[in-house]
Amino acid sequence: MASKNVVTSEEVAKGHFGPYGGRFVPEALTAALDGLDEAFAQAMADPGFHAELERLQRTYVGRPSPLTEAVRFGQEHCGGARVYLKREDLNHTGSHKINNVLGQALLTVRMGKKRVIAETGAGQHGVATATAAALLGLECVVYMGEEDTRRQALNVARMRLLGATVVPVTAGSRTLKDAINEAMRDWVTTVDETHYILGTVTGPSPFPTMVRAFQSIIGQEAREQVLAAAGRLPDAVAACVGGGSNAMGIFAAFLDDPAVRLWGFEAGGDGVETGRHAARFAGGAPGVLHGARTYVMQDEWGQTVPSHSISAGLDYPGVGPEHAWLHDTGRAEYAPVTDAEAMDAFERLCRTEGIIPAIETAHALAGAMRLGRDLGPDAIILVNLSGRGDKDVATAARWFGLPAVDEAAEGR
Amino acid sequence: MTALADAFARARAEERAALIGYLPAGFPNREDSVRLMRAMVEAGVDIVEVGLPYSDPLMDGPVIQAAADQALRGGTTPADVIAIAGDVAKTGAATVVMSYWNPVERFGVEAFARDLAAAGGCGVITPDLTPEESAAWAAATREHDIDRVYLVAPSSTDERLRTVSDACTGFVYAASTMGVTGARSSVSGAAEALVARVRRVTDLPVAVGLGVSTGEQAAEIAAYADGVIVGSAFIRLVLDAPGIEEAESSVAGLARELAAGVRRRRIDAGPVT
């Protein structure tokens, strides 16, 4: 089923990926989305925009991010496979989120807008947005579910230090889904002066296409780096999938290499059978959420079902529409990873490589362990190490029964 | 002629605007929601908009969110909403459902139009569905004679106004302001300009909603629009009432005030085609 060009350019232009994607938004946002579409297209055709973005990526973010061979982790925990880590954790602000944010922040300036808003789950996208806003002199408001402000308190403090206003959202499940609702409500009211820097490949067109474009630098670099290091393409690429931006960013460069299997790992929470999870493919169905048709965790009446995950960044009942299409066409494969499996992989990476990953990323590492055992020692596996775990130290300490991290030290 | 067209024609014959009242189905509970909507009709509401409570109402402010939440906690399903719309339609008032798109799609686009028509409902307002994504919905509603109402906003371009109005039947819903639902102390001046722009591209009735809460505002809007839509202000009264009796009498009181408002100023010009 794996077609070479999964999506024709005509479909992308209309913001559709097969039956998925599109725009399901209040009419008040249509003009802004059309304006964004146009600004994005003009920027993509402007060498000046690329030069500015490239300069910031190099001198501010620290790109290209390195590729690290995880020798001990591969040997001891991945069936002896060769595992390469694409080190997005080493980017300024600590995750891949900054790639997308800088692109959209520069677009904001081009559109003449002075204020940016963002939703955030783990806080990484919020921190990246607050960072870019400080850099470019933009006003910044970040919406964050109250539950997430608690479990990612360190990032809340970082955003505030950077001058952003953090608005805890108390509606619904008090997580990422509700933060997005609130950001949309802000945007529909302030759209003339505000750009909504959506943090992942979800939402109405053109967000999925645009965010993928800004994240695709991950895959472009990684493809060359793997070829240089190993002399051939990897057998599998693994990434965690919240909304799906780090996964789309690394998958994009390999979509036309049918021999490279693409694997996305979603949050299995307490286990898909318990209903407490964020596995949209294993436990959801096609529907419409937050402006796009995609896989959604929903009940028989189309009401969104709250998701659950130890990882705030994967705790979301929807997923990017392009992933829905890659899933249906079979070009990419998706599987859930439970909290326990993720935390096991988290600890193993810490102990074998001296790298503390984000808990989101630990889901991809658990996936790589499965893949390695499956594929054996001749396999090469490329893992997107989407972020670092500083923000998760308190959660991890609790999980492993270590002495509690002083909350004051977390910056509350 | 559908019940909606009928309601607007009647109002026009009386040289006034139609009054459209919104309440979520199942709020504060199933039985009382029907009772409140009937009270609205008795007090002068021409068209009832029955809200389908949804988990992620991203076009709604805190008041409608709270009401939808309560209705969902009470277990209100889309099937209940259709049945409630049927109960309300028995009053003789034109009855439409307002729903975010996912519950309709999940119910089955064809089944939703069919069941609503069978129950006696006559239209559906879809705040997050655009004409571009509506092929199946247009076919199903045409088949079952259900009116399709989409929204236009002050930010809509002229081209967009034409596309959206062309896709509407029954009436065009003009959002008075850039924002979410909720009562406001004044209705934005953008509404009048928007209605004038819509009239240039359609001869369908144009109704104005978002932020309307008083008879005074209703009178102001009735001077230039064919319909005045009020939602959050009714819900606020129900939320603040100590019991259903009080809720019913204050909802009826507001409906009477608004009904007087839409009669106070006549429409000075018919639509321009």
Ligand SMILES: Cc1ncc(COP(=O)(O)O)c(C=O)c1O
């Ligand atoms: C480190 C890290 N990885 C992954 C994610 C999930 O997002 P996405 O699926 O868009 O990459 C997040 C989101 O907060 C994150 O912080």
